[in-house]
Amino acid sequence: MHMAGTKGRGGGEEMSWIGRKLFLYNVTIGLYAMDWWERYLFNSIVLILLWFFCYNTTKSMWQAFDIHLKSSVELGTSNYSMVALS
Secondary structure: OOOOOOOOOOOOOOOOHHHHHHHHHHHHHOHHHOOHHHHHHHHHHHHHHHHHHHHHHHHHHHHHHHHHHHHHHHHOOOOHHHHHHO
């Protein structure tokens, strides 16, 4: 059984790895039934939501790191290099 868009044993080349993954994404999500502009709109929305998720996750991680770093400096626990020198 061959995937749609690939050629059989008769010759020619099969889909590349990226082509297979894009085909699987289109079939799994149901994008194959949409027009080109609907797919473009859907993929744009997905990318924007992914960007917001990554941005906010990174921002909150840096805030948590800053809070942890400030509390460590206030307690004097992060000055290991000064202890090693004295």
